[in-house]
Amino acid sequence: MENQNISDIIEAYLKQILADSQEVEIRRSEIADQFNVVPSQINYVIKTRFTIQDGYVVRSKRGGGGYIRIEKVKLLDNLDFIDSLVTAVGDHITRHDGLAIVRSLFEAGSINRREANIMLAAIDKSAINTGDRDLDQQIRAQVLISILDHLRYES
Amino acid sequence: MENQNISDIIEAYLKQILADSQEVEIRRSEIADQFNVVPSQINYVIKTRFTIQDGYVVRSKRGGGGYIRIEKVKLLDNLDFIDSLVTAVGDHITRHDGLAIVRSLFEAGSINRREANIMLAAIDKSAINTGDRDLDQQIRAQVLISILDHLRYES
DNA sequence: GTTTTCTTGACTAATGTTGACTAATATTAT
């Protein structure tokens, strides 16, 4: 504890607030000033310590009255399962393998038929079709992972 | 919270009136005076927060006795409604406008909250982010339309 | 010594605010 870096200190500060309330809203530059770091360090802290895997959802807005809001969310008990699917998706995935991912979710009871159909529509050829097969597989992977991450918590 | 921007405050003021009545009619300069902003800021608020995708129709008249009238629109029956959203999506769409589309579906009762969140995850920046903004907007439009088309069959 | 994590700042992007100029409509004067 003697040798904490400033990112750890900022993390602890924010988590202390979150111990009492469901969410915390900050102005990036204010926190940066308060801890005497450049503003982008706040992004670094958030990106490394307030991920969805940790149970946090972050929203922000730029411009006048802008903010960064960190919300503590209730994680579901399907985390290991979701993790395994995220790993299976990787950074490229074919439609065929994407279908298998969605089917796994459905069979595990994580999503119902309607939700499965929405996911399938989102990764269908009619949805993702840039003409570059490799790029399509990358986008499909990102879309799937983004959805999988949302299935980690109750909203 | 403590430091809201004035556009949000004006938006909230108008929406509060619209919570009770079907429409609100204002004199632009009066509202501008009331909130101590230039008149054109009222146009900005309307253009960014009371679009057709948000479920509002705006009419106005210039000259003596001029006004701006904001009307909450009744949603059409489901098929026409989805058609109108597909048209609104077009072949490019920003995340901001995509969000409004999903919100419209939710508010119309076409999808529930979970389904809305899946759709939002599918068009989020974490999902669609090729580095080419224009391409991202095209893909986002295709993903949305693919999902909208599926909703048509199921409902 | 190498690899990972942290720190920094230049550059980018999104959103909000302002005011000068334009356009439409109504009212008044001729």
Add this chain to the structure above:
DNA sequence: ATAATATTAGTCAACATTAGTCAAGAAAAC
């Protein structure tokens, strides 16, 4: 009637105010 003037709203571009990204270098961990 027509023209001039007054009274509204609309557009657009400049500027202001926030947050995000990325890559280079420093520090720490291994």
